[in-house]
Amino acid sequence: MLTLSNVEVKYAGVILVLRGVSLQVPEGKIVALLGSNGAGKTTTLKAISGLLRTELGEVTAGSIEFCGGRIDRVDPEQIARQGIIQVMEGRKVLKHLTVEENLRLGGYIRPAAEVRSDMEMVYAYFPRLREKRTAVTGYLSGGEQQMALIGRAMMARPRLMLLDEPSMGLAPLIVAEIYAIIQRLAAEEGATILLVEQNARAALRISDYAYVMENGRVVLDGPSAALAENEDIREFYLGMGKLGERKNFREVKTYKRRKRWL
Amino acid sequence: MLVISGMMNGAIYGLVALGFVLVYKASAVLNFAQGYMLLFGAYLFWFFRVTVGLPLVLAMIAAVAAGFAGGALIERLTLRRLIGQPLISMVTVTIFLSLVLEGLVSMIWGTYPLQHVAAFPESTIRLGKMVLTTQSLIAFGLALLAAGALIVFFRFTRIGLAMRGVAEGHQIMQSMGISVRRILNVSWGLAGVAATVGGILLGSTLGFQLGMSHIGLLAIPAAFIGGLESPEGAILGGLLIGLIESIVSGYVGNAAGVPAAFVVLILTMLVRPYGFFGLERIERV
Ligand SMILES: Nc1ncnc2c1ncn2[C@@H]1O[C@H](COP(=O)(O)OP(=O)(O)OP(=O)(O)O)[C@@H](O)[C@H]1O
Ligand SMILES: [Mg+2]
Numbered sequence: 001m002l003t004l005s006n007v008e009v010k011y012a013g014v015i016l017v018l019r020g021v022s023l024q025v026p027e028g029k030i031v032a033l034l035g036s037n038g039a040g041k042t043t044t045l046k047a048i049s050g051l052l053r054t055e056l057g058e059v060t061a062g063s064i065e066f067c068g069g070r071i072d073r074v075d076p077e078q079i080a081r082q083g084i085i086q087v088m089e090g091r092k093v094l095k096h097l098t099v100e101e102n103l104r105l106g107g108y109i110r111p112a113a114e115v116r117s118d119m120e121m122v123y124a125y126f127p128r129l130r131e132k133r134t135a136v137t138g139y140l141s142g143g144e145q146q147m148a149l150i151g152r153a154m155m156a157r158p159r160l161m162l163l164d165e166p167s168m169g170l171a172p173l174i175v176a177e178i179y180a181i182i183q184r185l186a187a188e189e190g191a192t193i194l195l196v197e198q199n200a201r202a203a204l205r206i207s208d209y210a211y212v213m214e215n216g217r218v219v220l221d222g223p224s225a226a227l228a229e230n231e232d233i234r235e236f237y238l239g240m241g242k243l244g245e246r247k248n249f250r251e252v253k254t255y256k257r258r259k260r261w262l
Numbered sequence: 263m264l265v266i267s268g269m270m271n272g273a274i275y276g277l278v279a280l281g282f283v284l285v286y287k288a289s290a291v292l293n294f295a296q297g298y299m300l301l302f303g304a305y306l307f308w309f310f311r312v313t314v315g316l317p318l319v320l321a322m323i324a325a326v327a328a329g330f331a332g333g334a335l336i337e338r339l340t341l342r343r344l345i346g347q348p349l350i351s352m353v354t355v356t357i358f359l360s361l362v363l364e365g366l367v368s369m370i371w372g373t374y375p376l377q378h379v380a381a382f383p384e385s386t387i388r389l390g391k392m393v394l395t396t397q398s399l400i401a402f403g404l405a406l407l408a409a410g411a412l413i414v415f416f417r418f419t420r421i422g423l424a425m426r427g428v429a430e431g432h433q434i435m436q437s438m439g440i441s442v443r444r445i446l447n448v449s450w451g452l453a454g455v456a457a458t459v460g461g462i463l464l465g466s467t468l469g470f471q472l473g474m475s476h477i478g479l480l481a482i483p484a485a486f487i488g489g490l491e492s493p494e495g496a497i498l499g500g501l502l503i504g505l506i507e508s509i510v511s512g513y514v515g516n517a518a519g520v521p522a523a524f525v526v527l528i529l530t531m532l533v534r535p536y537g538f539f540g541l542e543r544i545e546r547v
Binding site for chain 1 (some may be wrong): 420423424426427429430431432433434435436437438439440441444
């Protein structure tokens with residue numbers, strides 16, 4: 001469904017961030033994209049959704065194809081209307097609007113008649129959002145905001161959803177809840193999802209296939225179940241090696257942004 | 263009496279300030295040309311009413327439609343090209359835009375006040391000791407009505423919702439497939455509508471003359487006092503500025519009215535930098 005071939009991305013014409021990324025997302029599958037800070041995961045998603053262009057970023061080589069058509073020169077609004085919706089990292093809710101208004105804007109590109117029933121579907125997946133539907137989104141808890149974001153993306157009925165670190169800064173219980181819902185979305189709605197995560201353990205558990213990025217390149221890929229058994233992955237991403245644990249601890253402490261590593 | 267006439271002008275300032283706020287909220291641009299958009303809109307009305315000879319209501323509709331198109335055109339020709347550029351360059355553009363609009367008006371219609379148009383029936387009503395003209399009453403009512411209509415549009419329609427969304431972040435809106443350009447375009451169009459209606463009302467009570475733009479400038483303190491981001495605040499700010507202006511001119515002298523309004527603006531900024539109805543900043547996550 002989605003194919004990236006040797007995609008190279010530069011910011012401001014000089015900063016080379018992606019150095020030839022190739023990956024595929026087949027229809028109806030969850031594909032995970034893992035990697036540490038600054039590996040280029042978010043940049044990859046923005047290259048796909050076109051949002052790169054709002055940040056002076058540009059695909060300088062390679063191609064991105066979605067359902068047979070090239071999209072690497074298309075406007076972000078147009079890409080969204082073709083059915084690719086990105087859930088951005090950092091809980092980008094419209095914080096002064098209510099939950100319901102956020103959802104309605106998510107369904108803005110849909111026929112008005114279907115917005116109502118889609119909203120019911122979102123509320124069925126996220127009963128908490130129904131409770132909070134008239135609340136100002138900026139005052140919700142982090143987990144509820146993340147739910148509102150995913151719900152907002154669902155309102156657009158995307159053919160492909162790009163999820164950027166849905167677990168960032170959330171307690172394990174909430175992460176589990178959100179992941180269970182992502183899994184249900186895939187199973188019940190046949191959703192296709194490209195999931196970016198630092199939380200490798202959770203991502204490998206629910207995905208079908210995974211890619212690992214480092215320094216703007218894909219360094220490893222394979223079926224998620226196989227990767228979860230891979231020595232390097234266990235050591236560096238799942239924190240299971242002796243050496244890995246010490247290293248991770250040191251790195252976690254120096255991160256400026258709050259991230260979950262395990 | 264001063265209170266009443268102050269409120270009447272104030273409603274017009276509020277309406278014009280509303281246009282200012284709609285643009286600011288959606289694009290963070292301070293549109294200093296708002297007063298000149300008012301001037302231009304007023305003269306357009308005069309053109310439709312006197313030169314073309316349309317009936318009153320048709321002339322108003324034509325002028326308002328032209329005001330919408332004019333506002334949208336300004337966005338299209340200037341600000342759209344500046345998206346992503348430093349804010350200061352956009353603001354500078356609006357300042358020089360004022361001069362262009364003023365120049366256009368004097369080129370087309372000359373610099374002398376235009377022949378008076380009696381837009382509304384001219385008679386007086388006595389309320390106890392007070393004498394009101396029906397003209398200013400109608401102007402007051404129409405200003406509030408137009409402002410109310412814009413607020414309802416902003417709060418309760420689909421495009422209004424999108425405008426409020428755009429006010430929070432352009433990238434987020436794009437990620438949902440919503441064309442930020444189109445929404446900004448509509449915002450500018452509505453700013454043009456607010457300015458034009460304000461211009462028509464001012465012109466038909468105070469006369470059509472170049473000095474109208476200065477009166478339009480009073481919309482800026484009105485918007486600031488209201489907090490720049492709140493449409494309702496803009497209306498209240500407008501009423502307040504109208505009151506201050508009228509009371510000060512009444513007691514201190516005509517020349518003091520307008521400066522007094524700006525003094526109040528500066529004082530407000532010192533005490534409450536975000537005005538009285540500015541958005542409460544939600545800072546968490
Ligand atoms: N708008 C930008 N302009 C310039 N450089 C950028 C921009 N956005 C990202 N970068 C750089 O690109 C590199 C990759 O960033 P990216 O956000 O894609 O990483 P990431 O894998 O998502 O990291 P994280 O896990 O921290 O979110 C980083 O070195 C970053 O500094
Ligand atoms: Mg990232």
